[in-house]
Amino acid sequence: MKVWVYGNDINTDMLFPGKYTYTCSKPEEIKPHLLEDLDPEFAEKVRPEDIILAGKNFGCGSSREQPVVGLKATGIQAIVAKSFARIFYRAAINQGLVLIECPGAKESYRPGDIVELDLDNDRINVGGKGFLFPQLPPEIQEIRAAGGLLSYTRSKLTAAKEENE
């Protein structure tokens, strides 16, 4: 497992350049361009179970959701950051990509540290030090548990329809 470490204000153009916005929307089209201007190694070497560890305001900029769709498709466990930009945060909830806001985790990380995530207990261990992160509100947990907003919406609509029939 690799920890990909980035700084503050990683914007959506760094995550997925705007020039591809209207030509790529499928995960397999997006993946090769992820972080291409910032870290050309990422798209090629990222593996499921990896973690991204970043500073504040991760995902700022455009509302384009390709960065979220692409990152979700890499299978990474989570993005842990000091803070996230709000549209990116919502988009991640809607796609079922796990984001964790935990300033302490980023600050205490030293190269080579092992990072372990325990989503059931809202806990992250960095180089042996444990940090708790805030639980999501129940409404949001419901969306995450359904695997994202579209499956959540689908099941609600289907249930409502069945009730009417």
Place this chain on the structure above:
Amino acid sequence: MKPPETFAQKILRRKSGNSVVPGQIVTCHPDRLLMHDNTAPIIAKVGKELKQFGLADPNLVVIVLDHVIPAASEKVAASHKKIREFVRKYGIHNFYDIGTGICHQVMVEKGLVVPGMLAVGSDSHTCSYGAVNAFATGIDRTEAAALLLTGKTWFRVPESIKISLTGQLNEMVTAKDLILTIINRIGASGATYCSVEFWGDIVNLTMDDRLTIANMGVEMGAKNAAFPVDNVTENYLESIGVLPDLYEPVWADQDADYKQAFTFDMAEIVPAIAAPHKVDNYRPVTDLIGLRIDQCLLGTCTNGRLTDFEIAGRILKNRKIHPSTRLLLLPASRNVLNQAMKKGFIQTLVQAGGVLLPPGCGPCLGAHQGALAPHERCLSTANRNFKGRMGCKDAEIYLASPATVAASALFGKITDPRKI
């Protein structure tokens, strides 16, 4: 007695039917959902469900084709075609085809957003409509897709930041310089999740000024950025045929609880530049005088309105831009273009050497029209200077006001507009 509320609390209370506190999650039916060229991927996500359950509310939806217009490739053309078919099939009457303008300008000037409304859009600069006292915020494509099916979504009630503006801007200093200065003070993430609410001598700001300011709210992380309704708002709305009985303004209580408060004296603002590659990388123009510029961009949803072309026209009247630079003109809408032609601003700017582009997003997102080459430098009135934004990761984007861009086009180098 009712506890005092911010603008954000009031509007979300009105829309959700519950009194609300920051941090709370509420479900509301927004009044508008804006989509643009990204409508095609949005409807592709829920094609089956739309057939099965139908569109929740055709009146909710506004679609404006603006991002890559006219279509730059077969792929884009096919996606525009899909959108037009969707519009016909589902009877969406608020559809604006290519050339009408940039979605945010169209939303405001067609009276599609009015005071007191709750609007969402699958574009980050949806926050612009705070200029006309709407609570407006950007969402992602998946959420827009779900809204097509259900007509409702969740909102986290934001904390609020109060920005008090005093005094008046000096000659050749504009709302763009003001907002770049504000973003520098608050930081590119300083207002994350927050509702930014403007107070004070806002009567000294025109509707164009307020749109420039609200447009850039998201560049400090804000969820929305809003102004109260005053005479300026009422006169503007009346000019586009929206009379006061069609809307219900909302504003914060005097003693509402703000997370942070800032005051800016507008008389102290100087022409500002955001240097690459962050919007809060503030420099007074005087720090960068003489820096060579390959391309100047006047326009976009930030600064493509009549007063922006007016000030640039004043500076470039009977003059020519420097041969070592290029000037692109990108009006925010057909309506702006028409008015600017009537006043002669466009003629002046084209005669000065400007290249007129169709009303739309053009070079702003680097997808077509006026992309940059490696190591080129662009001075732009847009809202973002991120690396790669205009199509090339080795190019540099500097953000400035229309006055600074016009003055700089004259010399091919960064120039203080107050010195012209």
